[in-house]
Each structure stands twice: as structure tokens, then as C-alpha cells.
Amino acid sequence: xxxxxxxxxxxxxxxxxxxxxxxxxxxxxxxxCDGCRAYLExxxxxxxxVSRLADEAIPxxxxxxxxxxxxxxxxxxx
Amino acid sequence: xxxxxxxxxxxxxxxxxxVDLIQRLHGPMLRLAMAYVADHHVAEDVVQEAWLTAIRSLxxxxxxxxxKTWISGIVINHARSRRRKESRFLTFTxxxxxxxxxxxxxxxxxxxxGRDGAWRELPTTWQNIPEDRLIGAxxxxxxxxxxxxxxxxxxxxxxxxxxxxxxxxxxxxxxxxSAENQRVRLHRARAAVRKSLEEYLA
Ligand SMILES: [Zn+2]
Numbered sequence: 228x229x230x231x232x233x234x235x236x237x238x239x240x241x242x243x244x245x246x247x248x249x250x251x252x253x254x255x256x257x258x259x260c261d262g263c264r265a266y267l268e269x270x271x272x273x274x275x276x277v278s279r280l281a282d283e284a285i286p287x288x289x290x291x292x293x294x295x296x297x298x299x300x301x302x303x304x305x
Numbered sequence: 306x307x308x309x310x311x312x313x314x315x316x317x318x319x320x321x322x323x324v325d326l327i328q329r330l331h332g333p334m335l336r337l338a339m340a341y342v343a344d345h346h347v348a349e350d351v352v353q354e355a356w357l358t359a360i361r362s363l364x365x366x367x368x369x370x371x372x373k374t375w376i377s378g379i380v381i382n383h384a385r386s387r388r389r390k391e392s393r394f395l396t397f398t399x400x401x402x403x404x405x406x407x408x409x410x411x412x413x414x415x416x417x418x419g420r421d422g423a424w425r426e427l428p429t430t431w432q433n434i435p436e437d438r439l440i441g442a443x444x445x446x447x448x449x450x451x452x453x454x455x456x457x458x459x460x461x462x463x464x465x466x467x468x469x470x471x472x473x474x475x476x477x478x479x480x481x482x483s484a485e486n487q488r489v490r491l492h493r494a495r496a497a498v499r500k501s502l503e504e505y506l507a
Pocket of ligand 1: 229230231233256260261262263264424
């Protein structure tokens with residue numbers, strides 16, 4: 228495997244979608260290649276940073292309004 | 306709290322459980338809405354409408370999917386219909402973008418590799434970048450705009466998988482796409498965001 232091909236297999240690797248044989252060749256390449264190892268690490272850190280986009284607090288008025296709607300549903304729906 | 310007991314708690318009218326849920330899922334659902342409607346206020350609206358729909362439908366939710374998958378589907382429906390209403394504002398370029406979605410081709414600039422297919426210059430390690438820079442406000446802004454710049458079909462996949470943290474099976478069901486198709490889109494989306502971060506962090 229060449230670096231140029233290895234970078235295109237990174238998602239399949241992370242998703243566990245490579246065949247056993249390809250996975251083995253991929254891991255062998257990574258073990259011996261500083262560049263591809265660094266690239267994979269960059270991808271992992273990218274994913275870590277992307278996941279932080281979820282950290283956004285619900286605005287107080289929205290929470291109050293939804294809670295009120297939930298309360299109404301609880302007391303009237305059934 | 307497990308899925309089943311979460312749903313039971315909601316049906317019992319457990320307000321604390323409800324508040325916990327909307328607090329936990331607000332961020333992911335807001336980003337999801339913004340995969341379809343770019344305006345923050347419109348996205349807030351969409352998420353709120355989705356919760357109101359969810360509350361009204363709680364008795365009908367059968368628990369075949371996870372609660373998060375279910376509410377994600379409701380958010381997507383509301384967001385798509387909002388986008389359709391506002392589609393008269395879409396620019397010509399953004400309409401053209403749809404075709405890019407499943408195009409193949411390298412995700413890393415070919416000039417970074419030599420004729421033998423090996424790196425000319427190795428990617429740098431990010432291991433030494435301090436946490437407060439890697440996930441700092443400016444970096445997150447950069448990521449948000451990188452995601453907004455993606456073709457819509459890539460955007461929805463990366464947000465569902467990497468922001469909302471749904472699993473591949475749930476996302477396949479929600480979007481009605483094959484596992485392979487999802488991986489292609491996810492790969493291109495992640496590679497584009499990585500590239501944008503690489504330029505920013507350099
Ligand atoms: Zn390599």
C-alpha cells in the first residue's frame with residue numbers, strides 16, 4: 228500500500244469496514260509510516276474537535292417554553 | 306439512564322427526565338438543524354418545533370429506534386420543510402452543489418505525494434497542540450464554517466455521525482442511504498474538515 232491510497236482508506240478503517248486482509252495491510256503500513264500515522268492522528272483529533280460542536284446550552288426561555296409544553300401534555304393528553 | 310427507562314420516565318410525566326433530555330440533546334439537534342438551514346435563529350426555531358412535535362407524539366413512539374434517532378428524524382423533517390420554504394433564496398451555486406456529493410477522487414491534494422505515492426513532506430503531528438487551542442472557540446468556528454461549506458449531503462452525514470454521535474445503522478435508516486454511500490460521504494466530509502484545520506493550525 229502507498230501513502231496516497233492509505234489516506235483514502237482511513238474512514239473505512241475507523242468504521243471497521245476493511246476486509247481482514249486490507250485491515251492487516253493498513254495496520255502494517257501505519258506501523259511503519261510516520262506520515263500516515265500523523266495523518267490518522269490528525270483525523271482522530273479532528274473528530275474529537277468536531278464532537279465539541281454539540282456543546283451548546285439550551286437557551287433558558289426555550290427550556291422554559293418546552294417544559295411548559297411538556298407539563299401541559301402530561302396534565303391533559305391522557 | 307437506559308433508553309427504555311428514559312421513555313418510561315417521559316410517559317410518566319417525569320419533568321426532570323424531560324429537562325435532562327432537552328439539555329443533553331439541544332446542542333446536537335441545533336447543529337443538525339443547521340445542516341439544513343444556515344440561519345441560527347431559524348435552526349433554533351426548527352429544534353423547538355421538533356420538540357413540540359415529539360411531545361405530542363410521545364404516545365406513538367414505539368421505541369424501535371433510540372430516542373435520539375427518533376428526535377433526529379423529526380428535526381430533519383422540520384428542517385427540510387423549512388429549507389424548502391426558503392429555497393427561493395438559494396443561489397444558483399448552492400443548487401449546483403448537489404451533484405458534487407458523490408463524486409470520487411482523492412481527498413488529499415495529490416501534489417503532497419511523490420511519484421511513488423509516498424508523502425513528499427510528512428503531515429505534522431498535532432500531539433503538541435494544547436487542548437485549549439485544539440478545541441478553542443476559534444477552532445470550533447473554523448470547523449463550523451468548514452462544515453457549512455460542504456455539499457449538503459456530506460454535511461448531514463458528518464453532523465449526524467460526528468456531532469450527534471448516532472451510529473452508522475441509525476444514520477443509514479434516517480437518510481435512506483447504503484452503508485457504503487454513507488462511508489464515502491463521511492470520508493469526504495471528515496477529510497475536508499481535517500484539511501481546513503490543518504491550514505488553520507499551521
Ligand atoms: Zn504512509
